[in-house]
Amino acid sequence: MEFVAVAVAGLVGSFCSTLSPTTELAWVNRLCSRGDIASELGSFLSPNANIHFPRSEGFLESTNRWSTLGTPNISVVVEVANENDVAETIKYANTHSLPFLAVNGGHGAISSLEAVNNGIQIWLNQLNSISIAKDGSTATIGGGAPSKHITETLWAENKQTVTGICECTSLIGPGLGGGHGALQANYRLVADQFVSLDMVLANGTLITVDENSDLWWGMKGAGHNFGVVTSITSKICDVPHNGLWSYTNFIFTHDKVEVLYETINEMLLPDQPQDIISFSFFTNIPAIDPENSVVIFFILREGKEAVGSEYTDPFTNLAKWLRMEETSPPCQKEGNTQLRFPVDLQEFNPTAQHAAFDLFSKTANEAPALAASLFLLEGYSIQGVKVIPADSTAVPNRDANLLISSYLVYKPDGEGLDTKAWDLGENMRQILFKGSGQEHMYSYVNYAAGNEGPRSWYGYEPWRLEKLRALKEKYDPEHRFSFYAPFD
Numbered sequence: 001m002e003f004v005a006v007a008v009a010g011l012v013g014s015f016c017s018t019l020s021p022t023t024e025l026a027w028v029n030r031l032c033s034r035g036d037i038a039s040e041l042g043s044f045l046s047p048n049a050n051i052h053f054p055r056s057e058g059f060l061e062s063t064n065r066w067s068t069l070g071t072p073n074i075s076v077v078v079e080v081a082n083e084n085d086v087a088e089t090i091k092y093a094n095t096h097s098l099p100f101l102a103v104n105g106g107h108g109a110i111s112s113l114e115a116v117n118n119g120i121q122i123w124l125n126q127l128n129s130i131s132i133a134k135d136g137s138t139a140t141i142g143g144g145a146p147s148k149h150i151t152e153t154l155w156a157e158n159k160q161t162v163t164g165i166c167e168c169t170s171l172i173g174p175g176l177g178g179g180h181g182a183l184q185a186n187y188r189l190v191a192d193q194f195v196s197l198d199m200v201l202a203n204g205t206l207i208t209v210d211e212n213s214d215l216w217w218g219m220k221g222a223g224h225n226f227g228v229v230t231s232i233t234s235k236i237c238d239v240p241h242n243g244l245w246s247y248t249n250f251i252f253t254h255d256k257v258e259v260l261y262e263t264i265n266e267m268l269l270p271d272q273p274q275d276i277i278s279f280s281f282f283t284n285i286p287a288i289d290p291e292n293s294v295v296i297f298f299i300l301r302e303g304k305e306a307v308g309s310e311y312t313d314p315f316t317n318l319a320k321w322l323r324m325e326e327t328s329p330p331c332q333k334e335g336n337t338q339l340r341f342p343v344d345l346q347e348f349n350p351t352a353q354h355a356a357f358d359l360f361s362k363t364a365n366e367a368p369a370l371a372a373s374l375f376l377l378e379g380y381s382i383q384g385v386k387v388i389p390a391d392s393t394a395v396p397n398r399d400a401n402l403l404i405s406s407y408l409v410y411k412p413d414g415e416g417l418d419t420k421a422w423d424l425g426e427n428m429r430q431i432l433f434k435g436s437g438q439e440h441m442y443s444y445v446n447y448a449a450g451n452e453g454p455r456s457w458y459g460y461e462p463w464r465l466e467k468l469r470a471l472k473e474k475y476d477p478e479h480r481f482s483f484y485a486p487f488d
């Protein structure tokens with residue numbers, strides 16, 4: 001059986017070598033990458049690596065994405081087992097002028113990924129090792145390790161590091177764009193934990209990047225654009241207060257929207273206490289209000305048995321955990337389109353909040369297909385984020401208090417529904433942005449829809465993009481890493 005496969009691959013290989021690498025016939029491209037890869041790349045890969053072809057179980061599993069937005073066109077998946085497999089795959093792709101894309105948790109959802117055509121997916125799921133250094137101050141973590149695995153492994157040793165709040169994404173996916181999380185007030189962003197990164201560059205070279213490299217700056221905030229990270233050494237620390245957190249949640253009906261956000265402004269912003277997280281979202285709960293959306297508001301406090309009446313009373317007078325576990329609805333990959341339209345805010349404009357809420361509520365009524373959508377308003381405290389000098393990493397706008405984004409979810413059903421969802425998301429963020437009076441719209445790169453543009457993702461100071469472009473010319477002059485929020 002194996003002999004037949006190799007013989008067929010050989011024939012296909014000879015046929016393909018006669019073609020121009022730029023041929024636009026999709027079936028020829030698919031056939032050729034298949035034939036070449038089995039015979040040419042396979043023998044360079046380590047024994048645990050796998051090549052998955054379309055319709056195989058491994059292909060379907062690895063290309064199943066969180067959102068259909070910007071679905072890359074993948075013709076073959078290389079499941080790598082070590083950094084050398086990554087290097088060989090990149091060299092193979094370069095030789096055949098094929099695009100390649102690193103895929104980790106598969107939760108990246110930005111329209112620019114659509115530019116991957118007939119690409120090789122480098123699937124990192126086997127790179128999930130975690131080892132804690134003897135002195136307990138760092139851990140070396142595989143470039144494909146998911147957040148839940150990291151958190152649980154570290155917690156078993158009474159250690160923690162900053163991850164995103166969702167268990168289902170990887171650590172490095174969020175980290176390359178900065179990485180916001182529940183621990184940031186005390187420990188800074190995910191990217192601020194990096195001590196060094198082992199990575200493979202666009203020409204297949206393996207390098208270690210740390211604070212002595214000029215690439216260090218760009219990897220923290222714009223790292224998707226420079227290489228495939230195969231492992232990171234990250235700062236870790238002891239879990240304080242026995243990991244104690246408390247929370248309270250409230251559900252507010254539509255008539256309370258303005259007063260809720262006025263109260264959050266008064267109680268918590270702009271200098272939200274370091275041990276507090278506030279988090280709200282617009283959602284639809286027909287059993288509570290069949291005609292209007294509602295707001296669910298959480299307040300969390302670290303290190304205390306209860307949030308405390310000094311924080312909860314103002315909200316109690318107005319009126320499950322964050323639903324971000326691996327098994328919770330926001331984590332699932334169910335063939336849905338999921339759209340986010342992020343905008344950073346300093347504080348809430350209650351009138352704009354009301355207008356955005358009304359639009360969300362009205363659209364859910366008119367288009368029941370969008371009724372499972374949320375609108376997220378995340379208020380992580382930022383003392384730790386601001387402590388890092390603004391110009392020392394590619395993360396822009398470290399002063400932002402609030403991360404806002406729609407999270408519109410629906411089963412794909414044609415252009416009409418896509419347009420309705422896209423309009424809703426864009427209009428809601430425009431309402432909030434205009435209401436903020438802010439000069440620039442910053443859109444967190446890890447939540448970006450794709451239409452915001454590089455200044456919105458990487459910063460409006462001209463030197464930021466100039467510096468990124470200079471790094472690009474040095475480390476990826478052929479622009480091979482140009483699919484996730486590119487700035488070129």
Ligand SMILES: Cc1cc2nc3c(=O)[nH]c(=O)nc-3n(C[C@H](O)[C@H](O)[C@H](O)COP(=O)(O)OP(=O)(O)OC[C@H]3O[C@@H](n4cnc5c(N)ncnc54)[C@H](O)[C@@H]3O)c2cc1C
Binds near residue numbers: 105108165170176227
């Ligand atoms: C349910 C959910 C919850 C989220 N929660 C948070 C949160 O709490 N905080 C936060 O900051 N963000 C959060 N995000 C956004 C998240 O940061 C991005 O969606 C991120 O891209 C997800 O990474 P991934 O590895 O899961 O996805 P992938 O699609 O696998 O990766 C996204 C992109 O990152 C690049 N990439 C990934 N791994 C590597 C690597 N090892 N080397 C080089 N490039 C790589 C690739 O370009 C890839 O296209 C959340 C997203 C979702 C869907």
